[in-house]
Amino acid sequence: MRIDRSIVKPLPLFSKMSDGEIDQILSHATSSRAAQGDTVFVQGTPANHFFLLLNGRLKVTQVTPDGQQIIVRVVHPGDLFGFAKALQRLDYPGTAFAAAESLYLAWPTSLWSFFVEQNPVLAVSALQTIGNRLEEAHTRIREMSTQEVERRVAHAVLRLAEKAGRAEDGGIRIDFQISRQDIAEMTGTTLHTVSRLLSAWEGKGLVEGGRQKLLVRDLKRLSRLAEGEK
Amino acid sequence: MRIDRSIVKPLPLFSKMSDGEIDQILSHATSSRAAQGDTVFVQGTPANHFFLLLNGRLKVTQVTPDGQQIIVRVVHPGDLFGFAKALQRLDYPGTAFAAAESLYLAWPTSLWSFFVEQNPVLAVSALQTIGNRLEEAHTRIREMSTQEVERRVAHAVLRLAEKAGRAEDGGIRIDFQISRQDIAEMTGTTLHTVSRLLSAWEGKGLVEGGRQKLLVRDLKRLSRLAEGEK
């Protein structure tokens, strides 16, 4: 399968690589399509591949031994994902599935060390990628430790708007299907509380709900709410 | 300043390097001592160095804009810390200070890319290090999302016992000064609740408290408690 260089060239991950290097890496990749609801990899299975999302949107979830689920993160186009091998793991720590029709590249994990050692720039980039992700995780921990639910949910919605927002008349549309349950799992609360909050916000004209849909009408006021101003 | 190779050789980070490579890296390092309470770096200041803890124990904290504090992590001997540069940041995201008399190495951040590109094995190791840290962060998020306070505190204490425990007659001593407040900041609760829990546990013979001290008497039962069995 032939993948065109121009597709990945704008991504920060590849920005410092020469055309030759990019081609070299792409020559080992296979591209795949995932329909909405399809899983890309499953928690606990051997981590045989690592991936790059070209298009669409994925949710990565973890299930605890006692059956509770959380959303670890949302994968946006351009993100590397599923590189468990770099985490010194043999299996995937979570399950990734498509929240929208998605297109992604896959490489065998066995090539990871090879790529990194061949191409130190990739190593530095990858390090930055994980670094960012670590920082996101710390942000989430900080929010969960210190903020009440309403602010956390507001922050989560704002991040979604920023990362997955599409301008629309009257606001910013979250560009994939997302349920109250999903938002609850991203913020450590219950779908009931999220529903109540969104209803309240809708009453104040901040957002507009819908089945698996969300439209942010007043970004400014939502931001203020997230910052703790009542 | 001359640092002997044998000090760092047993650390996983250096395990795959040749003596020559290790010497090369050490030749750029300076070693420092921090007395209890000293800060190694401060949140928001330019990240001019990255570090390796040889000895002692550090706490890394973050303060939120509204003055709330959380403990991001505890640094144990052998850990790299403060490599904000790899996180694509120019300043330190937190403050590190010594919870016990500590000894550490420091390198200018400007050498980071150089080291990584010179020495791909280091890159892979560093990636694994951050990967582990990311996983820890996710564990914490998962716990905060799904578990009630008692289990979270139990898990935190168990981790401390594992990473910083020293066998002692009658139990495992946490090997540095740690307050109820610290434990609260590690688990996202208040010092009051932690104090109440520890008192209750002490009554049941699980732990033994003290001012800034903690001794785990019954690891087994504490583990069961952490797993949710009452």
Add this chain to the structure above:
DNA sequence: GGTTCTATTTGACGCAGCGCAAAGTGCGAG
């Protein structure tokens, strides 16, 4: 040995948000 400072304990009280339950609604399948 007393004074002071900081850490810890403990009690009393209140409420944010969870659990439970039931009703409402949009959407896809047929």
Add this chain to the structure above:
DNA sequence: CTCGCACTTTGCGCTGCGTCAAATAGAACC
């Protein structure tokens, strides 16, 4: 068009844990 399912909304009662407040106890310092 209608049926049925999955998602959402909303009400209500309860409780885990935070907040406020005050007492107690080590440690450090003079």
